[in-house]
Amino acid sequence: MAEESESSMSKLLSGLGGIFTKVRDWIVSRSGLEDFMGETKQKKVPKHALNPVYCLGGVTFVALVVLGLTGLYLAGLYRPTVLEAQQSIQQISDVPFGFYMKSIHSWAANLTIIAILLHTLRVFITGSYKKPREFTWLSGVILLVLTFSFVLTGYILPMDERADVTRETLSGVLGGVKDIPLLGDVFGWLAGGAQEALTGAYWLHVTLLPLGGALFLVFHFYMIRKHGISGPL
Numbered sequence: 216m217a218e219e220s221e222s223s224m225s226k227l228l229s230g231l232g233g234i235f236t237k238v239r240d241w242i243v244s245r246s247g248l249e250d251f252m253g254e255t256k257q258k259k260v261p262k263h264a265l266n267p268v269y270c271l272g273g274v275t276f277v278a279l280v281v282l283g284l285t286g287l288y289l290a291g292l293y294r295p296t297v298l299e300a301q302q303s304i305q306q307i308s309d310v311p312f313g314f315y316m317k318s319i320h321s322w323a324a325n326l327t328i329i330a331i332l333l334h335t336l337r338v339f340i341t342g343s344y345k346k347p348r349e350f351t352w353l354s355g356v357i358l359l360v361l362t363f364s365f366v367l368t369g370y371i372l373p374m375d376e377r378a379d380v381t382r383e384t385l386s387g388v389l390g391g392v393k394d395i396p397l398l399g400d401v402f403g404w405l406a407g408g409a410q411e412a413l414t415g416a417y418w419l420h421v422t423l424l425p426l427g428g429a430l431f432l433v434f435h436f437y438m439i440r441k442h443g444i445s446g447p448l
């Protein structure tokens with residue numbers, strides 16, 4: 216009986232595998248990904264880059280993907296108003312998977328910060344910012360600024376004590392930008408009231424920052440593809 220169910224399970228798995236291969240081959244042949252995949256297969260990872268410190272950029276990326284996916288879930292339940300923000304965050308724990316999604320989002324944010332700082336340290340120590348990787352470094356610096364902006368705007372969303380401190384600190388440091396044309400339009404909310412600050416932080420957190428982040432990530436990866444990984448120390 217056990218043998219029978221084992222063989223039907225292996226039949227099912229190999230059937231699924233066959234379907235997956237067919238779908239993948241169909242997508243690859245129709246989309247022109249063939250050339251790209253062929254080129255990727257030929258690229259060898261240099262031996263020195265097998266060291267885990269060369270994976271920190273990848274770890275940052277995976278943590279960002281987790282943040283994006285859990286963030287999408289949370290966005291459906293969070294209400295960005297002064298009166299409802301705190302309550303809606305508490306209510307997220309009452310829906311199925313809500314507590315886990317909230318916790319994973321917050322842990323992934325911590326992991327992103329640790330990984331991105333270690334990744335920056337690694338590329339600095341190995342001198343990977345030097346010619347010809349100036350644009351890789353520059354796009355990295357922009358990604359670093361965007362990541363910290365994610366964290367700071369994220370701190371404002373729960374409208375708790377930490378949100379008040381973050382808002383006050385930011386408006387003290389950046390409040391003056393409201394008088395600067397263009398920048399004032401994007402950051403003017405910092406100097407406004409609690410609701411204005413919450414609305415500004417929310418829209419930056421869920422639209423401008425993800426869009427900017429995606430754009431610079433694509434550029435960062437394009438540059439890494441173009442120049443490859445820098446040589447050993």
Ligand code: HEM
Pocket residue numbers: 268269270271272273274275276279331334335338341343344348351352354355356358359362432435439443444445446
């Ligand atoms: C969203 C954040 C980031 C992601 C997802 C990311 C991802 C990656 C990945 C996957 C690599 C390939 C090698 C590795 O993993 O070490 C890499 C390389 C590189 N990254 Fe980042 N990165 C980010 C932020 C940064 C920052 C903040 C800097 C610097 C300020 C930076 C500068 C570089 C440079 C110079 C390289 C080339 C390294 C080499 O050739 O040895 N990156 N990045």
